[in-house]
Amino acid sequence: MGDRRTAFAVRREAMGYTQETFAAAVMVESSTVSRWERGEVAPQTFRRPLIAKALGVTLHELGTLLGQAPAPARYPATVAVAPPDLAEADDMNRRDLLRLFSVTGALLALPPAAGEVDRAAAVVSGGALDTARAEEIAVFANHLWRVYGLASNKSQVLPLVRTQLEVLTDALRHSQAPTIRQQLCRMAADLFQLAGEIYFDGDRYTDAAHCYTLAADASKEAGEPDLWACALTRHAFIALYERKFVDAALLLDLAATLASRGDTDLSTRHWVAAVQAETFAGLGDLDACQRALDTAAGVQHLNGPVHNGGWLRFDGSRLAEERGTCYVALGRLDLAEEALADALTGTxxxxxxxxxxxxxxxxxxxxxxxxxxxxxxxxxxxxxxxxxxxxxxxxxxxxxxxxxxxxxxxxxxxxxxxxxxxxxxxxx
Incomplete structure (x- = not known):
């Protein structure tokens, strides 16, 4: 081939991907994407449906972007395929993603029809997943949290979350064995929390709240109290940022109740307490704030892995800065400056x-x-x-x-x- 595939690269960028994030979305190395765009190689046939879905085009249109078919009017060879109004394109992508959220949420809420459970256990094709495939999806979902942590611009991770949610939605449309369905619910709750974090970082609090609500519903379906508690705690953060401390306190009380029913080896209840401390500081209650901070510090007495590095990441390393934030809000500048100076010495x-x-x-x-x-x-x-x-x-x-x-x-x-x-x- 040898000719640069400019239209392919422009379409990738218009969908919000870098070469690295697009590579992760279609499960190849970033160097492979670079070679596609330089025209050195063409994507293998079995990868094309996933590539087309990530780019939001049909397989025929993908062939046009790759220079393998006459360019239709929608994608003329000499014209960039990015929408002329990038703000409008962003809104369209946002609406499409919210529609996907609604579909996934509805599928999570619908119980299997009578007889589906027995059929699902015997189905080996037609959309049913086996344990190995479900684990593969779960590993990739957890990988996205690491990508999110490393990304300087968090919004770049959203297309990857969308692609993964589409995979889950496709699976939820089919009958699944009970254990597989439970795992899908768990993964959906995980991804909804990650989507919420991305929206929260982008100052889109309404969208973030929608994600956290769906994450809570999916956690309930999965029977995962720790996951559920974390979804409520993230939702409480929105109220905290909007200085609606009473609303935050209500959500956190529920989160604390759920966390008490979860895995005592995890740090969930300690993270809830850390956020409660900020809420009490906002309410001006020094004693309650201090008690919550002491509860949060209990994470330091846990043994083994206390979090999963994804939807739960609290290990006590943030306690100094959290104390500082609380003491600033309470006007205790002497205590605040000491805690914040301590925080700056850490990573x-x-x-x-x-x-x-x-x-x-x-x-x-x-x-x-x-x-x-x-x-x-x-x-x-x-x-x-x-x-x-x-x-x-x-x-x-x-x-x-x-x-x-x-x-x-x-x-x-x-x-x-x-x-x-x-x-x-x-x-x-």
């Missing part, structure tokens, strides 16, 4: 470090120290611009009103204007 993700630095900037506000505010807030601005994270932008947006008493300082005025530009650009 932090980019987003977590931004949270610590924002809290330190807030301490500077309380102390009327413009230099401290500038030092820490400017570092957070850099992170927000580099990552496009809605979570980091939200932290700066919450900091901004507190800058008012310091606006006589020209550097604070400049900082205020830069935060305003960032927030308005993110909202657009």
């Amino acid at each position: 932090l993700t980019t987003r977590r470090k931004a949270g610590v630095l924002t809290d330190l900037a807030m301490i500077g506000v309380h102390r009327a120290d413009p230099d401290q505010v500038i030092t820490y807030a400017e570092a957070v601005l850099v992170t927000a611009r580099q990552t496009g994270s809605g979570v980091v932008a939200r932290k700066l947006r919450d900091l901004r009103p507190h800058l008012a008493p310091l606006l006589a300082d020209q550097n604070i005025q400049r900082l205020d204007a830069e935060i305003a530009d960032l927030v308005s650009g993110h909202a657009a």
Whole structure:
């Protein structure tokens, strides 16, 4: 072949994939995708249905993108196939994904028809999965959490989640053995939580809440109290960020009840307590906050693997920064600064470090120290611009009103204007 497949590459980019994330979606190496796009090799026949689904095209249209058929009007050879309005394309992809969520949620809620369980146990084709295939899907779903953790722009992972949910939805349309169906419900709850995290990071709280609700429903169907508790805790985070502390407390009480019924070797109940501590801090209850922090610290006495690295990742390594956040909210600046300084000595993700630095900037506000505010807030601005994270932008947006008493300082005025530009650009 030898000719570059520009249309194929443009379509990949229009669907939100990098070469690396597209490779993960279609289960090949990124170097293979690069060779496809350079025209050195063509995708094998058995891979094409998955490639077409990931790109949102038919097999015929995929052939056109690969330069193997006359280009129809929809994909002229000399015209890029990306939609002319990228914002509109983003909305269309979002609506399509939400429709997929609704379909998957409905399939999870529908019990098998009479007789299906017996038939499913005997079916070996036509959509029924065996244990090995179900495990393969589960391993890939767990891999997506690692991809999410490494991605600087979390939205790049969403197309992979969509592809995996489509696989699960196809499987749920068919009769499955009870153990396989339970595993599918567990995987759906896992993926819905990951989708919620991606939307949460992008400041799309309504979409995130929808995902967490579906994750809770799927967890219930799977009979997994720890998974269910984590879905409710993530949902509570939305209320926490919106400063609806009473609403958050209600969700967290339910999460704590579920966690008490789960695996005592896991850190679920300790994570719930850590988030409860932030809620009590928001309510101004120092004693309840301290008790919750002490409960959260109990994770350090657990033995063995205390989390799965996916929907549950709490191991106590964040306790210092969580204490600092709570003490800032409670106005205990002496305790807060000590805890936050301790947090900075550890290994932090980019987003977590931004949270610590924002809290330190807030301490500077309380102390009327413009230099401290500038030092820490400017570092957070850099992170927000580099990552496009809605979570980091939200932290700066919450900091901004507190800058008012310091606006006589020209550097604070400049900082205020830069935060305003960032927030308005993110909202657009």
